[in-house]
Amino acid sequence: MKYKINIINKCEKKFLLIKKIWNLKNDNNSKFSLIIKPNRIELKNNSLSSQKNIWVNFNYKNYQKYKKDKKIKIIKAIKIKKNKFINIIDATAGLGKDAFIFFSYGCKVTMIERHPILSILLFDGLKRGYKDKKIGHLIKKNINIIYNTSMNINQLNIPKPDVIYLDPMFQKKKNNALSKKEIRTIQNLVKYDLNTNLLFQKCFLFCKNKVVVKRPKNEKTISKKKPNYNIKTKKYRFDIYLK
Structure with a gap:
């Protein structure tokens, strides 16, 4: 089944590769545009003209920012200790911010993302990250992405991780890792059709040590x-x- 989105092609080589791997179909009436540029790929929300386009950045600037912040609660949740290397699967990768935080603290991270457009942005961010002069070699060695649903986690031919991290899309609201306008865009782009209880069960059976789930403070488990x-x-x- 082809995914429909308005495609603005400014780089033919990238366009042909993306079209082949992700099976996209151009739709000029889509609420979203995928802008394929020579230097990066961006997502535009056509209904929010004031919003900046969205793209993924895995670079040294963000690496330093996260690494210096010793109070990030997400790090306490996965219990990363100094000099201990942990394998993590981010089973709902989204735009990859949490995964990059894990990487910044010395983890080996596998991102799994089921939505084609989000996975395209992640792949593009990684490819550009590989070229970072200071940390490109580390990104290449320690972060990878799988375009699939985490519902198939036990069929993906990947090693069992120490920790699986889940940050599923919520019906009413999403976490604040992204700006409010970005949240609205992602909520509108990604349909809430995931059986999160079943996803949790599969992840819990697959991990070695624990599953960490991010939830709105007053929401049920x-x-x-x-x-x-x-x-x-x-x-x-x-x-x-x-x-």
């Missing part, structure tokens, strides 16, 4: 299973499920 503990911030919480 993703599963009937009670988390072993949680870590809270002002607007959201991390539910931790130990094996």
Whole structure:
């Protein structure tokens, strides 16, 4: 099945590759535009003219910013200790911010993203990240992406990770890792049709040590299973499920 989106082609080589791998179909009436430029690929929300286009950046500037922030609760949730290398699967990668935070703290990260447009942005961000003069070699070695649904996690021929991280799309609201306009764009782009309880069960069976689930602070848990503990911030919480 082809995914329909308005395609603005400014780089024929990239366009042909994307069209072949992701099976896209041009739709001039789409609410979104995928802008394929020689230097990067961007997503435009055609209904929000004041919003800047969205693209993924895996670069040294962001790497330094995350690495210097010792108070990031997400790091406490996955319990990354100094000099300990952890393998993590971000099973709902989105735009890859959390995955890049994990990488910045020394983790080996596999991102899984089921939505074609988000996965295109991630692939493009990684490809540009490989060229970063300071950390490109580290990105190439320690971050990869799989375009698939995490519902198939036990069929993807990947090693079991220490930790699986879940940040599923919510019906009412999304976490604040992105700006509000970006949140609206992603919510409109990605349909809420994922059985999160089943996804959690599959991830819990597949991981070695634990699953970490990000939730709005006052929302119910993703599963009937009670988390072993949680870590809270002002607007959201991390539910931790130990094996």
